Amino acid sequence: LVSRKKRPENTVVQLNGDKIGNGDPKLIAGPCSVESYEQVYSVAKAMKDQGLNLLRGGAYKPRTSPYDFQGLGQEGLEILKRVGDELDMVTISEIVSPKDVENALDYIDVIQVGARNMQNFELLKEVGAVDKPVLLKRGMSATMDEFIKAAEYIIANGNENIMLCERGIRTYENATRNTLDISAVPVLKQETHLPVMVDVTHSTGRRDLLLPTAKAAYAVGADAVMTEVHPDPAVALSDSAQQMNIPQFEEFLGEIREQGVFK
Numbered sequence: 001l002v003s004r005k006k007r008p009e010n011t012v013v014q015l016n017g018d019k020i021g022n023g024d025p026k027l028i029a030g031p032c033s034v035e036s037y038e039q040v041y042s043v044a045k046a047m048k049d050q051g052l053n054l055l056r057g058g059a060y061k062p063r064t065s066p067y068d069f070q071g072l073g074q075e076g077l078e079i080l081k082r083v084g085d086e087l088d089m090v091t092i093s094e095i096v097s098p099k100d101v102e103n104a105l106d107y108i109d110v111i112q113v114g115a116r117n118m119q120n121f122e123l124l125k126e127v128g129a130v131d132k133p134v135l136l137k138r139g140m141s142a143t144m145d146e147f148i149k150a151a152e153y154i155i156a157n158g159n160e161n162i163m164l165c166e167r168g169i170r171t172y173e174n175a176t177r178n179t180l181d182i183s184a185v186p187v188l189k190q191e192t193h194l195p196v197m198v199d200v201t202h203s204t205g206r207r208d209l210l211l212p213t214a215k216a217a218y219a220v221g222a223d224a225v226m227t228e229v230h231p232d233p234a235v236a237l238s239d240s241a242q243q244m245n246i247p248q249f250e251e252f253l254g255e256i257r258e259q260g261v262f263k
């Protein structure tokens with residue numbers, strides 16, 4: 001059902017006033033983790049002042065080490081809802097457990113399925129059965145075919161509002177945190193009718209590579225880029241090395257706008 005052969009025209013996912021997949025590229029930003037109301041608000045306000053409406057932030061954090069910050073959970077969802085309501089923004093957050101999907105519907109606008117859960121088939125079925133857009137990330141060792149079939153689980157359960165996100169794959173290379181598979185964008189655009197985006201933060205793991213990889217993503221036809229922004233990355237509870245601070249983000253955005261990607 002996600003195949004371009006089944007449906008030649010692009011699926012456009014409507015997020016409040018913003019459309020993803022209509023040929024008008026977008027930028028999704030926000031902190032890696034939701035840490036406090038003030039932290040999320042300051043990033044969201046800086047985005048809103050720049051005319052950006054798509055706010056990400058992790059409430060449930062899938063961390064490699066059980067001793068690392070696991071996210072605020074329910075309190076994080078409540079913070080996102082409050083900031084989203086106050087600034088009229090679309091909120092995007094990862095849900096890691098099928099049992100938390102229903103509750104999340106009251107707090108966030110887009111359910112993210114993370115790389116580590118791309119083949120959590122029970123979670124895919126659950127998000128396939130709800131009336132909320134889903135942002136599905138590519139597993140770090142997933143082939144294109146596995147990624148597309150994961151999306152198929154969602155659409156097969158009735159939910160057509162799916163966005164695919166390339167977020168880097170695991171290779172032998174360690175100059176970057178993952179290897180950004182830039183060709184995934186045109187492959188997915190050809191093979192499916194779904195919107196395709198690129199997460200430049202988790203693919204590179206390097207603040208100095210966010211701008212060039214974002215430009216590359218837009219150049220190959222990505223419908224959106226996702227990146228992480230924190231008021232003070234040095235004290236961030238996750239992904240400290242790769243989040244931009246607010247002035248860096250404004251500079252990043254200025255450079256993207258200079259390319260004429262969007263206004």
Ligand code: PEP
Nearest residue numbers: 058114115116137167202
């Ligand atoms: C995230 O976007 O917060 C995240 C954890 O990314 P990924 O699932 O791609 O590692």
Ligand code: MN
Nearest residue numbers: 032228238239
């Ligand atoms: Mn992160």
